[in-house]
Amino acid sequence: MPGTGGDRGGRRKIVAAETGNDLWQGRYSPNGKWIAFENIRNKPEGFESAIFVVPAAGGEWVRITEGKHWDDKPRWSPDGKIIYFLSDRGGYFNVFGRRFNDAAGKAIGETYQVTQFHDPNLMIPTLMPTAGLAVSQDQLIVTVSQGSGSIWVLDGVDR
Numbered sequence: 001m002p003g004t005g006g007d008r009g010g011r012r013k014i015v016a017a018e019t020g021n022d023l024w025q026g027r028y029s030p031n032g033k034w035i036a037f038e039n040i041r042n043k044p045e046g047f048e049s050a051i052f053v054v055p056a057a058g059g060e061w062v063r064i065t066e067g068k069h070w071d072d073k074p075r076w077s078p079d080g081k082i083i084y085f086l087s088d089r090g091g092y093f094n095v096f097g098r099r100f101n102d103a104a105g106k107a108i109g110e111t112y113q114v115t116q117f118h119d120p121n122l123m124i125p126t127l128m129p130t131a132g133l134a135v136s137q138d139q140l141i142v143t144v145s146q147g148s149g150s151i152w153v154l155d156g157v158d159r
Contacts, residue, residue: 076135
């Protein structure tokens with residue numbers, strides 16, 4: 001994940017990279033010390049998606065999610081103490097959170113569910129490029145959609 005202008009001197013520095021992995025959705029923590037990102041790795045049994053954090057100066061990756069579900073769109077809380085993300089745990093995408101200890105540089109506690117979307121009539125889109133997640137001081141904004149389907153039968157098609 002190359003530096004993208006966060007460095008005031010205009011220098012670019014690779015802070016996270018690993019062969020065979022695609023890094024997406026990089027976001028600086030509010031204090032600028034950390035970068036949260038999604039890592040997608042192609043494994044023989046399929047793609048693995050997990051959320052990680054890396055020091056903004058570069059260094060060892062800190063795993064936030066275990067990679068057993070599709071985890072996407074990491075976003076920092078305004079105080080930098082929680083990383084929110086979308087995940088398909090339970091069959092539908094929902095917003096989840098995981099606490100982060102800035103001083104120790106590690107995730108603390110268990111992942112917890114924030115939203116309760118469990119119905120195609122109102123759900124977070126499964127097509128991740130169309131899904132969005134934003135966090136403000138007192139609001140969480142997420143894209144939702146309605147899914148439906150129909151089966152049509154045509155009579156007299158052979159006439």
